[in-house]
Amino acid sequence: MRKRLRLALALFMAFGLVAAACGSDATDVVDSAGEAVADAAESAQDTVEDVAEDAADVATDDGAEDDAMAEEGADTIVGTIKIGAALSETGKFSVEGKDSRQGYDTWAKWVNEEYGGIQLPDGRYEVEIIYYDDESDADTAANLVQRLIDEDGVEFLLGPYSSGLTTGASAISEAADVIMVEGNGTSDSMFERDFQNLFLVATVASDYTKSGIEAFAAKGAKTAVVAYEDTSFPTAVANGAIKHLEDNGIEVLAVETYPKDPTDLSPIISKFRELEPDIFIGGGHYIDAVLFTNAADDVGFAPDGMLITVGPSNPKLIDELGDSVEGVVGPTQWEPTMAYSGEWLGSAQDFATRYESYWGEAPVYQAASAAASGLALHIAIEQAGTTDTAAVRDALRAMNVDTFYGPIGFDDRGVNTSKPMGTVQVQDGAINVVAPDGAAIADFSYPRGN
Amino acid sequence: MNKAVFKTIGLVLAALLVAMLFFLPMLGHYGNDSTLFTVTLLLASVGTAISWNLTGGFTGYVDFGHAVWWGIGAYTTGVLMSNESEWIPQQWPLVPALIVSMFFTALVANLVGRLTMRLSGPYFSIAMLGFFVFFREVVRVVGPLTNRGIGLTIKPVINRPLWYYITLIFVLFLVYLSWWLRRTRFGASLIAIREDEIGAEMRGIDTTRNKVMVFTLSGAITGLLGGMWAYQNTFLDPDIAFVEVRTIDAVMGTMLGGLGTVAGPIIGMVFLFVLRELLWTQESLLQTHLIVQGLLLGAVVLYLPKGLMGLVRGEVAFLDRFRERSSTFDGMESAVLEAQESSISDSENEHPNDPVAMHPTWDGRTS
Numbered sequence: 001m002r003k004r005l006r007l008a009l010a011l012f013m014a015f016g017l018v019a020a021a022c023g024s025d026a027t028d029v030v031d032s033a034g035e036a037v038a039d040a041a042e043s044a045q046d047t048v049e050d051v052a053e054d055a056a057d058v059a060t061d062d063g064a065e066d067d068a069m070a071e072e073g074a075d076t077i078v079g080t081i082k083i084g085a086a087l088s089e090t091g092k093f094s095v096e097g098k099d100s101r102q103g104y105d106t107w108a109k110w111v112n113e114e115y116g117g118i119q120l121p122d123g124r125y126e127v128e129i130i131y132y133d134d135e136s137d138a139d140t141a142a143n144l145v146q147r148l149i150d151e152d153g154v155e156f157l158l159g160p161y162s163s164g165l166t167t168g169a170s171a172i173s174e175a176a177d178v179i180m181v182e183g184n185g186t187s188d189s190m191f192e193r194d195f196q197n198l199f200l201v202a203t204v205a206s207d208y209t210k211s212g213i214e215a216f217a218a219k220g221a222k223t224a225v226v227a228y229e230d231t232s233f234p235t236a237v238a239n240g241a242i243k244h245l246e247d248n249g250i251e252v253l254a255v256e257t258y259p260k261d262p263t264d265l266s267p268i269i270s271k272f273r274e275l276e277p278d279i280f281i282g283g284g285h286y287i288d289a290v291l292f293t294n295a296a297d298d299v300g301f302a303p304d305g306m307l308i309t310v311g312p313s314n315p316k317l318i319d320e321l322g323d324s325v326e327g328v329v330g331p332t333q334w335e336p337t338m339a340y341s342g343e344w345l346g347s348a349q350d351f352a353t354r355y356e357s358y359w360g361e362a363p364v365y366q367a368a369s370a371a372a373s374g375l376a377l378h379i380a381i382e383q384a385g386t387t388d389t390a391a392v393r394d395a396l397r398a399m400n401v402d403t404f405y406g407p408i409g410f411d412d413r414g415v416n417t418s419k420p421m422g423t424v425q426v427q428d429g430a431i432n433v434v435a436p437d438g439a440a441i442a443d444f445s446y447p448r449g450n
Numbered sequence: 451m452n453k454a455v456f457k458t459i460g461l462v463l464a465a466l467l468v469a470m471l472f473f474l475p476m477l478g479h480y481g482n483d484s485t486l487f488t489v490t491l492l493l494a495s496v497g498t499a500i501s502w503n504l505t506g507g508f509t510g511y512v513d514f515g516h517a518v519w520w521g522i523g524a525y526t527t528g529v530l531m532s533n534e535s536e537w538i539p540q541q542w543p544l545v546p547a548l549i550v551s552m553f554f555t556a557l558v559a560n561l562v563g564r565l566t567m568r569l570s571g572p573y574f575s576i577a578m579l580g581f582f583v584f585f586r587e588v589v590r591v592v593g594p595l596t597n598r599g600i601g602l603t604i605k606p607v608i609n610r611p612l613w614y615y616i617t618l619i620f621v622l623f624l625v626y627l628s629w630w631l632r633r634t635r636f637g638a639s640l641i642a643i644r645e646d647e648i649g650a651e652m653r654g655i656d657t658t659r660n661k662v663m664v665f666t667l668s669g670a671i672t673g674l675l676g677g678m679w680a681y682q683n684t685f686l687d688p689d690i691a692f693v694e695v696r697t698i699d700a701v702m703g704t705m706l707g708g709l710g711t712v713a714g715p716i717i718g719m720v721f722l723f724v725l726r727e728l729l730w731t732q733e734s735l736l737q738t739h740l741i742v743q744g745l746l747l748g749a750v751v752l753y754l755p756k757g758l759m760g761l762v763r764g765e766v767a768f769l770d771r772f773r774e775r776s777s778t779f780d781g782m783e784s785a786v787l788e789a790q791e792s793s794i795s796d797s798e799n800e801h802p803n804d805p806v807a808m809h810p811t812w813d814g815r816t817s
Contacts, residue, residue, distance in 0.1 A: 090740050121743035133730060138683060138690045143487050150484035164601075171606035176483070189534070189603055203633065230590055231599035232687050259590060260599070260689075 051351070056208045077118065078123030081387060083108075084148030085158040086169060093138025096161045096366050100184055102359050104129055104158055109358060110345060111378060118384050124432045127378075134160055141165040145180075156181070158373050161366070163187035163205075163232055170198045179387055179396070181377045183333075183369025187236045191413040197389075199215050199396050199414040201372045201405065203421040206240025208331040209281060211435040212307050212423040213241065215329075217248035219446040221278040221305060227256040227268050227292075229284025229307070234254045240282050253277050262288065266295035273301040283309030283330075291318055293324045304447030305329060313365065313424050313431060314318055319367025327448030332422045333365040334372075334405055335431070340441040342403035344375055349416050351404040372405035376416075379408075406439070456762070460713075462563075471618055474612045486614040490682070491615075492723050494675050495699055499715035500624045501671035502700040504664050507710035508637065511567070511645030511661065513576040515582030517696035519555050519669040523676030524691040525589055525596060526551035531681065532602040536594035541605070555673020556666050558585075563665035566656060583729070586692040596746045601687025604680065613682060620678075622799045624671060629712045640664055644710070704748060708759025717758050722747075 048395065085104060088097030094109065108127050111117060130152050134141035141160045148154045149172070157173050159166050159182020166185025170257045173180040179197045186205045190198070216224075224245050228238035238255070245252050253275045262284075263350030272280060280303045282292050289311025296302065304329075311317045312330025334340075341347035345354070351371065355363040363371075377392075379401055384391035400409040400418065407416035425437040425445060430444035474489065477479045497521065505511045529535045530542040530550060542550075565625070566577045593626045596602070597638050631637040639660045642650035680686050700715075707718025726745065729739040754761055 133739070136683070137693075137695070139491060142683060143484075143491060147484040150482040164685070164687060167603065168683045168690075171608065171684040175606060175608045187600075189600065193603060193606070215817065224751075227567055229599070231689070232601050235598060235600045257598075375469045 002380065008115050018061065073302065076123055077117050077126055079125045080128050081118060081125045081128065081381070082128050082152065082154045082155070083156045083158060083374075084132075084145070084152055084154035085162045086132050086141045086144035086148065086165075088161050088165070089131075090135040091134075092134040093161045093165075095135070097134075099364050099366040100161050100268070100370040101131060101147040102355070103183075103363070103367035103372075104374050106351075106358055106363075107345070107356050107371040107374035107378070108237065110354065111374075111432075115344070118378055120387075121385050125387075127374075128156070130154060134165060136162075136165070138165055138168045140294045142168040142172050145169040146176075149173065149176045149178055150376065154178070155389075156377055156392075158182065158370070158377070159185055163190060166190060170195060178376070179389055179392055181373040181396070183373040184366055187232050188230075188240075189236070190414065191415050195414060197414075199373075199410055199416075201376050201408055201419075202333050202369045203419055204415045205236035206243070208237045208309060208421050209241040209307060210244050211420050212329050212331060213244040213248055213250070213281075215423060215435040215444045216279050216307070216446065217250060219305075219444065220444070221250055222282060223251045223253050223275075223277045224279045225254045225256075225272045225275055225277045225303075226252060227258065227272070227280075227282040229260060229262070229288060230257045231260055231284065234284035234309060237283075238281070242309075245281075250279070258284075260284075262271035262291060264295070265291040265366065266299055269295040269299045269301050269395055272303075273299055277303055281307045281309075281312065286311050286317070289325075289328075289330075290320060293321050297324050302448070306448065307331075307423075309330035312426055315431065317432070318426060318429055322429075325427075326446060327426060329423055329425045329434070332424050332433070334368040335365070335422060335424065335433050335439075337441050338406070338422060338433055339441065340402070340404055340439065341408045342401060344379070345371070345404045347447070348404045365386055368405055372403060372408070375405070375407050377405055468622065475614060480613050483610045486610040490750065492719065493617045495696075495703065495723075496677060496716055496719045497621045497624050497675050498672055498696060499700045499703040499719050500621075500628050500675050501668045501675075502697075503628065503704045503715045504631070504640075504668045504671075506701065507704055507714065508632070508640040508644065509664055509709075511570075511659060511665075512575050512701075513578045513668075514581070514697060514701075515578030515609070516668075516672060516700055517693060518578070518582040518585050519559060519672035519687075520679070520696050521582075521589070521692035522558055522585060522678035523551045523555045523673030524680035525602075525676075526673070527556045527677035527680040528602040528604060528686050528691075529595060531604045532597075532603050534597045534600075536597075538595070543679060548674060548681075551677035552670050552674040555676070556670035559669025559673070560662060560666040563662040563669075567661040567665055582692065582694070582697070585649075586688050589688045589692070596688075599688060601685060601690070604684045604686075606684040608682070608684075612772045613678075617678065620674070625712070625716065628715075632712055636660065636663070641710075702747065704755075704757075706747070706757055708757035711757075711759045714757055714759050721758060 048418050064351050085101075089100050091166060108129050112126050117126045130148060132144040132148070134144055145157060148157065155178070157178055158181040159180055160169050161184045163185040166182055167187070167190050170182075170190065174195045174197050177197060179199070181199045181201065183200065183202045186200065186202055187206050188206045191200065191204065226236040226238055226241060226245075242252055242255065249330050255271065256271070258265060258268065265288070280296075280301075283289060289308045292308060296306070307329045308332065312325065312328050313332040313335065317325055319418055335350035336348050338348045341350070345351050351368065352363055355371075376396065376399065380392045380395040380399060381387055383399070384395040386392070396410055401407070406419035408416050411417045420436045420438070422433050422439050425434045425442070427442060427445060433439050434444040472487070475486060487675070498516070502513060502516045502561050505513050527547045529538055530545070530547040533539050533541050560582055566574055566581070569577055590599050639650065640654045642653070642655060643660060647657055676691070680691070683690070699719075703719035703722050704715045705718065706721060707716065708714030726739075726743060729735055729743050735742060756763070
C-alpha cells in the first residue's frame with residue numbers, strides 16, 4: 001500500500017516536472033520557429049534591398065528619382081534593434097529600479113510611436129528593450145547581463161541601478177564587447193578600469209558637489225566640515241567634495257565618517273558646532289538628510305551653508321521637515337525646471353510632461369538619467385549609421401550634443417563630462433536650481449535665511 | 451531489493467548528470483557563456499550548502515552566520531588581487547590568492563569555532579549571526595586594508611569554461627568528501643554529537659575538538675568558494691560580499707533536500723534553482739516571482755519536513771496524516787499497520803542518524 005502510494009506520488013512529481021519542462025520547451029520551439037521565419041524574411045528583404053541598391057548604383061543618371069526612392073524606403077520600419085537591461089524589480093532598489101525602467105520606456109515609447117524608429121541608411125528600426133529582474137543582487141545582475149548577450153542576442157545594453165550592480169554587470173559586457181550606456185551607477189572607481197564599452201550619461205560621483213562648492217566659494221565661504229556614510233557612493237562623493245573644497249581655497253576643518261544605516265548623528269554635529277565652520281557638507285542616503293537636519297536643530301548648529309548629498313532635491317524632505325530645511329543645498333543630476341533642451345524629446349519640461357502623461361507621476365532624476373542613456377545610444381547609432389559595435393563606440397566617443405538632460409559628451413573613461421551637476425536650494429519651501437549658471441532659475445541665497 | 455534498486459537508479463542518474471556536466475561546454479548553444487555562468491553559480495551554492503551541512507546537518511549545529519566565511523574568503527582574494535588596498539597594493543596571481551584565502555578563512559573559522567562551538571542550540575546560531583555582522587563591520591573599519599566601504603575592484607579576466615571546470619571539479623570533490631566523511635570515524639563522531647552530545651562525550655569522544663575541526667573545514671570550503679566568486683564578480687564591497695541570503699539559501703536548500711544527508715544539499719539547491727528559473731522567466735511574474743517562490747517553498751517545507759530525500763524514503767507529512775485518518779477504516783487498518791511496521795524497521799536498518807549503528811566499536815555495548 002505504502003509502496004504504491006510512494007510510487008504514485010513520485011510518478012506524479014516526475015510528470016509535473018516533465019510537463020513544466022515541456023511547456024517551456026514547446027514555447028521555445030514556437031519562438032525559435034517564429035524567429036527562423038522572421039530571419040528568413042529579413043534576409044530575403046536584405047537581398048531585395050541589395051539588388052535595389054546595386055541597380056541604383058548602376059542607374060546614376062536618375063539621381064533625383066533614386067533619392068526620392070531612398071527617402072521613401074527610409075521612412076518604413078525595416079527591423080528591430082534589440083536592447084537589454086537587468087533592473088531591480090524586487091529587493092532594496094525596487095523603487096529606483098522602477099523609475100529607471102519607466103525612464104528607459106519613455107525613450108523607447110517615444111522612439112517607436114512618435115519619432116518613427118531609429119534612422120539608419122536602409123530604413124528605420126524600432127527598439128525593443130528586454131528586461132529581467134536582478135533582485136537588487138550583484139550575482140543575478142551579472143548573470144542576467146550574460147544571458148541577455150548570449151541567449152537573447154541583444155545588440156546593446158542599458159545599465160542596471162546602483163554602482164554595485166553596474167560594476168559587475170559592466171565587466172560582463174566589456175568581456176563580450178557589447179556597449180552598455182548607463183545613468184545610475186556613478187562611482188568613480190568603475191571608470192578607472194580602462195573599459196572601452198561602458199558609457200555614463202550622468203555626472204560622476206566625485207563631481208556631485210562641484211557646482212555647489214563653487215557657488216559657496218563665490219559667496220565668500222572660507223571653512224568647511226565634511227561628514228559622510230562609509231559606503232561606496234557617499235565616500236566617492238565626499239572625497240570629490242574635499243578635493244573641490246581645496247581647489248576653491250576653502251579650508252577643511254574636520255572630516256567624519258559614520259557607518260551604514262545610522263540612527264543618530266548628533267554626536268558628529270555637536271563636534272562640528274565647536275569648530276564653527278562656514279559650511280557643512282554631509283550625507284549618504286535620504287534618511288541621513290533627516291537626521292542631520294534634526295540634529296542641527298537640536299544642538300543649535302547653524303552654519304551659513306548646508307550641503308546635503310541626497311535629500312534636498314526630493315520634495316518629501318520639505319514635507320517632512322518644513323522650515324528646518326530652508327536654505328539647505330543639494331546636488332541634482334537633473335530637474336524638470338532646468339533650462340536644457342535638444343532636438344530629441346524637447347526640453348526638460350517637455351520630457352517631464354511626457355513622462356507624467358505616460359506614467360501618471362513626475363519624473364525623478366533617476367528616470368531622466370535612464371531616458372538620457374537610451375537617447376545617447378540612439379543618437380550614436382544614427383550618427384554611426386550602423387549597429388556595428390566599433391562604429392557606435394566611435395560615435396559615442398565623438399558625441400557632443402545638447403539634450404533635455406543637458407549636454408552629452410564623453411571623455412576617454414566613458415564619463416559624460418560635458419554636463420555639470422546641478423545644485424538646488426530649498427527657497428520658501430520650493431526646490432530651485434541655483435547652479436550652475438546654465439541651468440539656474442533662481443539666485444543662490446547665502447548665508448542661509450538671507 | 452527495494453533499497454538496492456533505488457541505489458542503482460540513484461547512481462546511474464548521478465553518473466549521467468556528472469557526464470552531462472562535463473560535456474556541457476561542448477554543447478554549442480546549450481553550453482554558451484550564459485549557461486556556464488548560471489551553472490557555475492549553482493555549483494558554488496551547492497558547495498556552500500554542502501559545507502553548511504557539515505556543521506548544520508551532520509553535527510546539528512545550525513549556523514545562521516555561515517556566509518561570513520564566504521565574505522572573508524572573498525575579501526582576502528580581493529585584497530590580494532586588487533591594487534586598491536593600501537597595505538597590500540601588489541596584485542597577486544589568482545592561485546596563490548585563493549590558497550591564502552582558504553587558509554586564512556580556515557584560521558579565522560578555527561578561532562571563532564573555539565569560542566562559539568562551546569555554545570549550543572539557539573545560542574550558537576545567534577552568536578554566529580553576531581559574528582557575521584561583526585566581520586562585515588570589521589571590513590569597513592580596517593580601511594587601509596579593505597578600502598573601507600568603497601570596495602575593491604579586481605581586473606576582469608573572464609574565462610567562463612575554465613572557471614566552470616574549476617568549480618565543477620571542486621564541487622565534485624566536495625560531494626565525495628561529504629560522502630567519505632560520513633563513513634569515517636570522524637563523521638560518526640559528528641553524528642554522535644548531534645544525537646546526544648553528553649552521551650558522545652561519555653563514550654570518550656573529544657566533542658569540542660571534533661566540533662572545531664568540522665567548523666574549520668566548513669569555513670575553509672566556503673572561504674575558497676567566496677574567493678573564487680570574488681574573482682568572477684570582479685567587484686566587492688561589504689554589502690555585496692557579506693550577504694545574509696547566502697546563509698538563507700544554504701539553510702533552505704539543505705532543509706529542502708534533506709538535513710544531514712549527503713545528497714540533500716545537492717538535490718535541495720538544484721530544486722530551488724530550477725524553481726527560480728521557472729518562475730522568474732515568466733514575464734507575468736516579473737514583480738511577484740519572489741512572493742510565489744516564498745509561498746511554494748513554505749508549502750514544501752510544511753508538507754515535506756524531512757526534505758526531498760524524505761520524499762524518496764516515503765516520509766511525507768500529509769501521507770502520514772492520511773494514514774492516521776484511514777486507520778479508522780477496518781479494511782485499511784492492517785495495511786497501515788504493516789506500513790508503520792515497515793517504516794520502523796526501515797529506520798532501524800537504514801537510519802543514518804544512529805551513531806551506534808555507524809560506529810563499529812559501539813556495537814557490543816548497545817546490544
